[in-house]
Amino acid sequence: MSAITDFDALRRAMAENAEQPEGPARNARAELLLAEAEKLTIPLAVIEALGHQLKVYNYSSEKDRMFVPFARLLRMWDERPEDFDEYEVHSLHWVFKWMSSGMLDQPHVPLASVEKWLGEMEHRYRLAGHSERAVRSAEFSVAAHVGDIGRAERAYDAWLAADRDTMADCHACELHGQGWWQAERGRDAEALELWRPVLEGEYTCAHEPHTVLASSLTPLLRLGRTDEARANHLRGFRLVRVMESMRGAYADHVEFCALTGNEARGLELLAERPAYFTDDGHPRSKLEFMAVVALLMERLAALGHADREVPGPAGRAWTARELAVHARVEALALAARFDERNGTSYVSERARARMAQRTLVERLPLGVRSARASVAPAVAAPAPLPATDAPDAPDPAALIAEARRLSDTLRPHAVEAWAAAARAAEGLDLDARDRAEIADHEAMGRGPEGIELFERAAELYGEAGDPGESLAARARAAYVRALAGEVDEALAAVAEPYDNVLALYAVDGTGVRQTAAVLMGRARILLRRVHEAGEAVGPAVLADAETAAREVLALVDGHVGDDVRLASRAAEAQAMLAELAARTGDVERAAQLFARAADAFVGAGLPWFAVEYEARLAGLAHHLGDIEEAERALRAALEHGGPHLEATGRAQLNLQLAEVIGGRGLSEEAAAHALEAAHWADEAGEGPTLGAWARQQLGGFLLRQGRWAEAAEVLESALPDLTAETHGDGAVVQTQWWLGDCLSELGEHREAAERWLRAAEIARNWPEQHDHATLAHLAAESLGHAGLPDEADRAYARAGDLWRSLGNVHGLVRALRARAWLALGTQDGPEGARELMAAAVGECEAALPVAEDEEARQRIVAELGHTQQQFGDLLTRSVTEEAEDTGDTEDDAIRSVLEEALGRMAEAVDVFATLGDDARHGRTGAELAAGRLAADLGRPTEAAARARAVLTAYTTTADEDQDETAQARRAEARQLLDAVKEEAD
Numbered sequence: 001m002s003a004i005t006d007f008d009a010l011r012r013a014m015a016e017n018a019e020q021p022e023g024p025a026r027n028a029r030a031e032l033l034l035a036e037a038e039k040l041t042i043p044l045a046v047i048e049a050l051g052h053q054l055k056v057y058n059y060s061s062e063k064d065r066m067f068v069p070f071a072r073l074l075r076m077w078d079e080r081p082e083d084f085d086e087y088e089v090h091s092l093h094w095v096f097k098w099m100s101s102g103m104l105d106q107p108h109v110p111l112a113s114v115e116k117w118l119g120e121m122e123h124r125y126r127l128a129g130h131s132e133r134a135v136r137s138a139e140f141s142v143a144a145h146v147g148d149i150g151r152a153e154r155a156y157d158a159w160l161a162a163d164r165d166t167m168a169d170c171h172a173c174e175l176h177g178q179g180w181w182q183a184e185r186g187r188d189a190e191a192l193e194l195w196r197p198v199l200e201g202e203y204t205c206a207h208e209p210h211t212v213l214a215s216s217l218t219p220l221l222r223l224g225r226t227d228e229a230r231a232n233h234l235r236g237f238r239l240v241r242v243m244e245s246m247r248g249a250y251a252d253h254v255e256f257c258a259l260t261g262n263e264a265r266g267l268e269l270l271a272e273r274p275a276y277f278t279d280d281g282h283p284r285s286k287l288e289f290m291a292v293v294a295l296l297m298e299r300l301a302a303l304g305h306a307d308r309e310v311p312g313p314a315g316r317a318w319t320a321r322e323l324a325v326h327a328r329v330e331a332l333a334l335a336a337r338f339d340e341r342n343g344t345s346y347v348s349e350r351a352r353a354r355m356a357q358r359t360l361v362e363r364l365p366l367g368v369r370s371a372r373a374s375v376a377p378a379v380a381a382p383a384p385l386p387a388t389d390a391p392d393a394p395d396p397a398a399l400i401a402e403a404r405r406l407s408d409t410l411r412p413h414a415v416e417a418w419a420a421a422a423r424a425a426e427g428l429d430l431d432a433r434d435r436a437e438i439a440d441h442e443a444m445g446r447g448p449e450g451i452e453l454f455e456r457a458a459e460l461y462g463e464a465g466d467p468g469e470s471l472a473a474r475a476r477a478a479y480v481r482a483l484a485g486e487v488d489e490a491l492a493a494v495a496e497p498y499d500n501v502l503a504l505y506a507v508d509g510t511g512v513r514q515t516a517a518v519l520m521g522r523a524r525i526l527l528r529r530v531h532e533a534g535e536a537v538g539p540a541v542l543a544d545a546e547t548a549a550r551e552v553l554a555l556v557d558g559h560v561g562d563d564v565r566l567a568s569r570a571a572e573a574q575a576m577l578a579e580l581a582a583r584t585g586d587v588e589r590a591a592q593l594f595a596r597a598a599d600a601f602v603g604a605g606l607p608w609f610a611v612e613y614e615a616r617l618a619g620l621a622h623h624l625g626d627i628e629e630a631e632r633a634l635r636a637a638l639e640h641g642g643p644h645l646e647a648t649g650r651a652q653l654n655l656q657l658a659e660v661i662g663g664r665g666l667s668e669e670a671a672a673h674a675l676e677a678a679h680w681a682d683e684a685g686e687g688p689t690l691g692a693w694a695r696q697q698l699g700g701f702l703l704r705q706g707r708w709a710e711a712a713e714v715l716e717s718a719l720p721d722l723t724a725e726t727h728g729d730g731a732v733v734q735t736q737w738w739l740g741d742c743l744s745e746l747g748e749h750r751e752a753a754e755r756w757l758r759a760a761e762i763a764r765n766w767p768e769q770h771d772h773a774t775l776a777h778l779a780a781e782s783l784g785h786a787g788l789p790d791e792a793d794r795a796y797a798r799a800g801d802l803w804r805s806l807g808n809v810h811g812l813v814r815a816l817r818a819r820a821w822l823a824l825g826t827q828d829g830p831e832g833a834r835e836l837m838a839a840a841v842g843e844c845e846a847a848l849p850v851a852e853d854e855e856a857r858q859r860i861v862a863e864l865g866h867t868q869q870q871f872g873d874l875l876t877r878s879v880t881e882e883a884e885d886t887g888d889t890e891d892d893a894i895r896s897v898l899e900e901a902l903g904r905m906a907e908a909v910d911v912f913a914t915l916g917d918d919a920r921h922g923r924t925g926a927e928l929a930a931g932r933l934a935a936d937l938g939r940p941t942e943a944a945a946r947a948r949a950v951l952t953a954y955t956t957t958a959d960e961d962q963d964e965t966a967q968a969r970r971a972e973a974r975q976l977l978d979a980v981k982e983e984a985d
Contacts, residue, residue, distance in 0.1 A: 004036035007045050014052045022060050022244040030056045034069075043083035047076060051091050058098050059206075059245045061279040066102050070095060093128055093167060096121045100138040104145055105284040107337035114142060125167060133162035137169065137177065144181060145338075147346025156181060172198045172208035180215055188219035199232070207246070210239040214252035221259055221360040229256065230366055235709040237269075247276050247285040251292045255354075258296040261363035263303070264370055266296045271311040278313050283334055287347075290331040291354045297324030299359070328355060365679030367698050367710075368717035369687060396425040400434055407441065409564050410606055412644045415445045436460030440473055448484045451477045468510025468518075471497040475521030482528040490525045498522050512559045516569045519555060523548035527576055530583060542580060549576040564604050571600035575613050582620065591620040591629075598636070607640035614640065615653060622660065631660050647684035651677045655694050658701070667704040674698035692721035696735050703738050712742035724762075733759045737775065744782055753782035757795070773802035773811060780818065789822045796822070809847040813863055816840035817870055830878040837871045862919060865911035869926045872904035876933065898937055905930035924950045924969045931976050940980045947976040 004010045013033055020026045030053040037049035050073045057066045077084060077092055084092065103109040103117055122135045136159040143152035160178070168174065175198050182191035197203050198212040213236030220229035237253050240246040250273060257266030270276075276289050300308060300320040312318030312326070335348040403417035418441035425434070440457035443450030454477035461470035474497045482490035501518040504510040526545040530537050552573040560566045578593030594617040601610035614637035621629035634657040641649065655677035662670030674697045681691030695718035702711035715735055722732050736759035743752035760775035780795030796815045803811030820836035823829070844864035851857035879897040905926050912923035931946030950973035954966045 004033070004040070007040060007042055010037055010040065010045055010049065014049065017056070018052070021242065022056075024060070024062065026056050027053075027060055027062055027065070043076070043080065044085060044088070047073065047084060047088050050076075051088060051095070054095055054098070058102075059243075060281070061244055061247065061275070062281040063102055063245075064106055064281045066098060070099055090166065093125065093130065096124065097134055097138060097167075097169070101141060104142060105282055107283055107334070107341045109341070111146070111341055111343065118142060130167045131163045131165040133159060133164055134167045134169065136162055137174070140181075141177075144184070145347070146342040147344045147349075152181070170203065170205045170208075172203035172205045172212070175203065176208060176212045176215065179212065183215065183219045188223050191219050192216060192223070207243075210236060210243070210246060211249045214240065214246075214249035217252055217256040218259065218360075221256070226260075226361055226364055229260075230364060231707065231710055234366065234368070234713040238709050238713055241272065244275075247273075247279070247282065248288045250276065251285070251289040254289075254296060255292040255357075258292065258299050259357060259359055260361045260366075261359060262366060262370070263296060263300055265366065265368065267310055270296075274311065274314055283337070287331055287334040287338070287351060290327045290334070291351050294324055294327035294331055294355045295357060297321070297327060298355070300324075331355065363679075365675050367675045367678050367695060367714045369691070369695070369721070370679075370682040394420075394424050396421060396428060399424050400437075403441070404437065407437070410568055410609070412608060415441050418442070419445065431464070432460050433464040433466070436464055436466075436469070436473075440476075443473075443476070443480075448480055451480050454480065466510075466514075468501060468504055468514025471501045471504075471510075472514050472517035472521070475518040479521045479524050479528075482525045485532070487525065487529045487532050491522075491529070494518075494522045494525055512556060513563070513565055516552060516556055516566060519548070519552045520569050520572065523552055523573065523576060527579065530580070537583065542584065546577065546580050549573045549580070564606060567600065567604035568606060568609060571597045571604065571606075571609070574600060578613070578616070582616075587620055587624060591617055591624065591626075594620065595633075598633075602640065608642070608644040611637045611641040611645065611649070611653075615656070618656060618660070627660060627664065631657065631664075634660060647680045648686060648690070651680035651684060651686065651690050651694065654680065655690070655697065658694075658697055662697070662701055667701045671698055671701035671705070674701055688721040689726055692718050693727055693731070696722060696727075696731060699735065699742075700738055703742060706745075708742045708745040712739060712746065715739040715742065729762050733762050733771065733775075736762075740775075740778060740782070744778075744785075749782040749786035750788070753779040753786065753788075753791075753795070756782065769802055769806055770808075773799050773806060773808070776802060777811060777815060780815070784818070784822060789826055793819055793822050793826075809843055809860060810863055813840045813843050813867055816843065817867060820870075820874060824874060824878060830875075833874055833878065837867070837874055840867045841871060858915060858918075861911060861915055862922065865908050865915075865919065865922055865926070868904050868908035868911060869922070869929065872901040872908065872926075872929060872933070875901035875904065876929075895937065898933060902930055902933040902937065905933060920953055921965050921969070924953050924973075927953075928969065928972050928976065931973075935976065935980055935983070940984055944977055944980045947973040947980070 004013060010033065013036075014030075017026055017029045017033065020029070030049075034046070034049040034053055037045040040046075050069045053069045054066055054073070057063060057069070073092060073095075077089075081089075100114070100117060100121055103114045118135070118138055121138060122132065125132065125135055136155050140152055140155035140159050143149075143155055156178075169177075175194050179191040179194035182188075182194060195212045195216055198209045199216065201209070213232045216232050217229050217236075220226070220232065233253060233256050236249070240249045240253065250269070254266050254269050257263065257269065270293065276286075277293075280286065297310065297320045300306070300310070301324055306319065306321035306324075308320050310318050310320050310323055312323045318326075331351050332348060335351040338347040339345050399417070399421035403414060403421045405411075406414035406417050418438055422438045422442065425438075430438075436457050439453050439460060443453035443457060446453065454473050458470040458473040458477070461467075461473055475494050478490045478493035478497070481487075481493060497518050501510060501515050505512075505515040523545065526541075526548045530541055530545050533541055550573070552569055556566045556570050556573075560570060574593050575597035578590045578597060581587075581593060582590035594613045598610040598613045598617060601607060601613070614633045618630045618633035618637070621627075621633060634653055638645075638650070638653050638657065641653070645653070654673045658670045658673035658677060661673070674694050677694035678687075678691050678698055681687055681689075681694055684690070695714050699711045699715035699718060702714060715738055719732075719735055719739070722735055724732055736755045740752045740755035740759070743749075743755060756775045756779035760772055760779065763769075763772040763775055766772065776795055776799035780792050780799055783789075783792035783795055786792075796819045800812050800815035800819070803809075803815060816836050817840050820833045820840065823832040823836055826832070841864065844860055844867055847860050848857060848864075851860055875897050879894045879901075908926035909923055909930060912919040912926060915922075927946050927950050931943045931950075934940075934946060935943035950969055954970055
């Protein structure tokens with residue numbers, strides 16, 4: 001650090017240091033600045049440097065270092081109060097509050113000293129003429145900390161009753177403390193009502209709504225308001241993540257993860273802040289942090305992950321079991337120190353209660369990336385059944401009967417039921433029929449490996465005297481071959497069962513069920529052949545499959561009745577015809593048949609079988625532009641799938657529904673479905689693929705609702721998994737673009753520009769360059785807002801070149817205007833700015849003769865009007881600042897520039913006038929600016945005429961009376977007239 005040579009340089013250095021991230025590095029620089037201040041031999045310089053040091057200590061993990069500089073500052077005040085200016089007097093008294101809370105947070109400071117300091121604070125505030133509001137607030141904090149509930153309630157009431165003055169904490173901080181107390185006393189709803197103005201952004205400060213968002217999490221969960229809790233977690237964590245001093249609020253977010261089944265995210269949060277395990281400068285927040293670490297680790301152990309490696313204090317590896325013990329010991333040791341100091345057991349009781357909390361929500365989807373698969377316990381293998389001679393052993397016959405009932409009625413989990421029956425009957429002498437069905441269903445569960453078991457089942461069905469079911473088992477074996485890619489072999493294998501079953505059926509040798517099973521097996525194989533052929537499928541192959549499906553329908557027609565198996569065959573055959581219609585391009589017919597198939601399954605009491613076809617129907621309806629039908633089908637699929645849907649299917653359906661209803665503008669409901677999609681994709685282990693796409697969509701829907709912080713958190717979570725190969729570079733660009741929008745709205749302009757520039761780098765390789773130009777322009781705007789004029793100018797220049805290549809005069813002109821304004825504040829100065837603005841005027845004038853049509857010409861005329869007006873504003877600004885610096889407003893050069901500015905404004909008025917009423921606001925704005933310039937140049941008649949022109953431009957109709965711009969312009973015109981008249985008088 002270079003030496004500080006004067007007071008102004010010291011102040012600049014302290015201001016720069018105040019903008020640095022919280023932490024030891026900023027604190028160390030504050031100490032060096034104090035040493036430099038002492039060299040200046042200016043008492044106020046030392047006072048300000050001590051105040052700066054106090055502030056950075058207070059907003060860091062080294063709060064315990066505040067006491068020494070404050071003692072020095074207080075001694076200086078007592079010895080020479082005249083050395084303090086008004087601001088430093090206020091700051092000194094303000095810091096009394098920090099000292100009070102700081103002592104309370106350090107268990108080595110005796111309680112008697114805390115109470116004595118409280119009295120000192122009250123005395124000094126009274127001498128300074130301050131309200132007792134801040135004193136009573138500090139007293140409340142002491143009483144609440146030690147567990148003196150009666151005194152806390154009295155101090156709380158006195159705090160609220162006292163007048164607010166300049167020593168009172170800001171509204172946001174006060175409301176946080178008041179709500180915290182209500183939540184502590186079990187009044188969650190009252191706490192949230194107190195916090196509402198802070199949560200809604202009515203009151204904010206450097207640390208709010210950060211701490212209110214964190215404090216609200218558990219009360220919201222206790223009240224069942226999980227959507228709000230999720231939103232507050234996503235919003236709040238973004239705020240506390242970068243602030244080292246907010247370990248207590250950070251702990252609240254870890255606690256939220258432990259209480260909502262988001263253990264994996266909780267571990268990620270711990271990994272981000274390793275220093276929080278060991279920083280000792282603020283014991284009270286360390287106690288809070290270690291308590292929730294113990295809570296999270298014990299939750300992991302309960303889930304079967306006690307031996308999982310987890311983030312912990314540096315220097316060694318930790319398992320969840322080890323860290324749970326360590327964190328609990330640390331938390332209780334710290335609590336005991338506070339209790340010893342306080343003479344109560346209150347702090348320990350609260351710590352134990354916090355560590356003993358039970359999960360409030362088994363699993364609350366957050367929308368951000370989840371490592372759920374690595375945290376959730378593995379699915380346990382089925383427990384072995386007890387021996388059959390045990391008193392409570394299951395009855396094999398009962399299990400077989402139940403399995404048969406489930407399979408006969410096509411209930412879910414029939415295969416699992418047969419597996420349970422098989423385990424129970426192991427070693428028993430079963431009849432051939434039972435053994436056949438056990439083998440048959442075991443084969444169904446094995447997929448391609450089940451062919452031999454199907455053949456074994458066929459033999460057993462034959463032994464049991466059921467030749468039709470034997471042929472059906474052989475047909476199932478053939479279909480498995482087709483699924484394995486052996487379509488020709490499958491057709492050869494099914495040919496004999498097909499011929500034989502038809503022959504048997506003709507002589508009443510088997511029933512409709514068995515015959516339909518064989519026919520359906522053959523139809524499935526023929527449909528599989530269609531799929532295998534792809535785009536090269538011939539008409540004969542399509543015809544064979546259609547004939548087979550219709551053969552099934554013809555067979556079961558008139559036999560369905562209450563037979564769910566036959567109803568299922570009929571519905572599946574309809575679905576096959578739908579599939580074939582779609583393959584031949586008859587989309588409308590396909591949609592009708594899929595709808596018929598789905599209705600048939602639902603009508604048969606088999607809604608879970610309808611899901612696949614409702615999903616297909618939704619896709620076709622969307623293709624046909626029937627959004628209502630697509631939405632209806634997707635909702636039906638989710639309803640009918642119910643608990644039987646696999647995680648991947650549930651994710652896909654929710655994501656499709658989100659896209660459909662999001663397209664209708666229902667972004668809130670769409671966000672809810674995208675959230676579900678992301679959750680189920682994570683559960684299925686498809687977070688990097690399907691989950692990333694769901695998160696991308698969720699972020700977009702949140703953005704549409706103006707929920708910038710939540711959207712940013714979700715989009716940042718999606719980006720690492722979004723790849724051009726899997727999701728397309730368009731999805732990556734859109735995500736970066738949306739994220740830039742969010743960060744810009746949040747005031748994080750430099751970060752927004754970075755996102756837009758990353759997106760622009762991808763878009764620069766696209767054939768169409770409009771997106772590339774737009775992104776470069778957006779990045780330039782944010783770089784300007786971030787105070788980076790050189791970088792902004794380069795980005796605007798890049799955007800301008802792109803707009804020129806696209807023939808987009810509007811984008812080009814706006815880029816030139818923006819560069820002109822930037823140049824005004826750089827070394828290029830007024831001359832460089834003038835050249836750029838003149839170039840913008842020239843581009844407009846050059847584009848007018850070649851405009852495509854009248855509408856395009858009028859847009860260019862409007863752009864020219866705005867450019868001339870901005871040219872006038874820029875010229876005025878350039879000399880106004882110079883005049884303010886020199887104090888000379890009569891300089892000939894300055895008047896000359898003002899005359900030129902007036903000419904530009906007059907040009908703007910004339911240009912807007914050619915557009916008629918459509919440009920009325922633009923014309924009156926330029927007219928007023930011209931009037932003010934005329935007045936400054938000593939031309940009251942012209943100024944008054946322009947003011948009257950504005951008044952004339954607006955009629956007094958009821959509609960225009962409601963136009964805020966019209967009202968404002970009329971008011972400005974009257975003010976200008978009054979000023980001109982006053983000057984004349």
